[in-house]
Amino acid sequence: MTMFDSAPVVSVSHLRKEFPVRGGLFAPKEVKVAVDDVSFEIGAGKTLALVGESGSGKSTVGLMLLGLLDITGGTVAFEGKPLSDTNRLALRRRMQVVFQDPYASLNVRMTVRETLTEGMIIHKMGDARSREARARELLGQVGMPVTALDRYPHEFSGGQRQRIAIARALSVEPKFIVLDEPTSALDVSVQSQVLNLLRRLQREGGLTFLFVTHNLGVVEYLADEVCVMERGKIVERGTVDAIFDAPEQEYTKKLLSSIPSLDPAKHRLAAS
């Protein structure tokens, strides 16, 4: 079942993640189910938003999809091939990630040049000269000057760091990028720069995005389809228009009605 014309780049079926909560020799084994029977597909060049509040399991889904977290049950397939231990490295070149906090996700001891070429070296792409050329090209793509190459992350603002993180994700020519709250740590005027950049990269490079976020304004603007998660489960799924105009589930309605309105005449917040 898909809402898209194109073949899915990523498909996830019956994904499940359990975390043990209590070890101990005699204590009964208890688990917390963080992700419970999650299935979706993302078509080529599309953006699926995974929205929900903290603890809903949305980031966990992203990490499992990338093979960064073991899967308890279910499968992840990338371009039709199931993700397994044997093909993980090869597939990881095709799937990249940008995290929320560019302060934490960039290595402070690496220059921008090292950050941008490391992935290419690991994946044995090109030679030193072509990697250098690619690093320069990447900086251009994300709107940064080439003088940034010899500098360290602390010399940049939050928005610039997030651009470097995006350039790093692009360095290995992925098809698919997981964006885990990529603008949550940024001011709105900087957020708009990053969103414009992501949209342009998608348009020009045919990239497919999984956008993990709690920011519903960003979802409305950028996503094609939305999955609403609550306590590990997808409770509702649909196009942006369907979800925002005609939510069916109580939880989705509650979530949408909690967004502060930009119109001071409408005080929509419900009483506590």
Added chain:
Amino acid sequence: MSEPLLSVQNLRTYFKTPRGEVKAVDGVSFDIPRGKTLAIVGESGCGKSITSLSLLQLVPEPAGYIAGGKIIFEGKDLLDRTWEQMREVRGKDIAMIFQEPMTSLNPTFTIGYQLTEAMEIHGANAGEARGRAIDLLKRVGLPTPEQTLRQYPHELSGGMRQRVMIAIALANRPKLLIADEPTTALDVTVQAQILSLIREIQEEMGMSVLLITHDLGIVAEVADDVCVMYAGQIVETAPTAELYRDPKHPYTKGLFASLPARNRRGQDLATLEGIVPDPTNWPKACRFAERCAFRWESCETIAPKLHPPDADRPVRCHLYDPEIPGRPNLRAAQEAGITGDVTTALKDDTNAADAR
């Protein structure tokens, strides 16, 4: 019009740093009438939090200090008080809640201890304090107040901790509540509950609120008036509805135009290119000029003043001051995504954005 509860006049708070003096708050003035909510909105580093800390003389010393200005609270200047004398004001007449309730609560004491402490300091006896604590916890929507009194902060969720912080802040029925990003660390559904709670209690107690936030949505929900801050100065003050109907300062226009919304799908969002200037060396003239799509020669030579000075809606921008020579190149502004007509710029656009 009656005298405002709080009147801040030309407040200047500076920091001495190895790189030079940082004028974090550089001549900020605003009034908060009784029972009203004023929001100070701005992006990171604009000085909004330092402004709020200055009111209670809580600026981190010795690097930071209040270099000048007046903070008139109920007719008296709080800056005439020593740090010690401010204790009578803090937590009593003026209370404050912060962004991250986990770091403002002490993890080693029970909620009950932390809640009654402030009441006992300000003169309540133990039994009376406990009774009031239970009432307060009930009032902020905690279902089992007796149990909560015995709990430690780590046993509560983020939303519950912020409710406890509000209860502590309200313990002495303050006249002014300063809320610095009170819901930034919370989920939207919890945020909605906390904002509603603050508003209800405000109405009940007739308290004034100073809200510090970067979120224009929250401002629209709760504030009566708004000050927009940029680079240590207020660039625009307006009644909330007015500001949203017709943002005047190019920075404010840019903020609204950069918000993602459904009616902007498929189009680029407006951006404010460049970065905030170096706070050790603010530009001599307009601090926003470097990033401003409207700028012309005068912006780099003459420092803009809030104009008109005594009106309801002063704006710190030459666009609105007919005395300033020259006018901008509107095409550049249009290309930057800030719509051309200066007086009604963005009006249609922002209205459409609300339709979500």
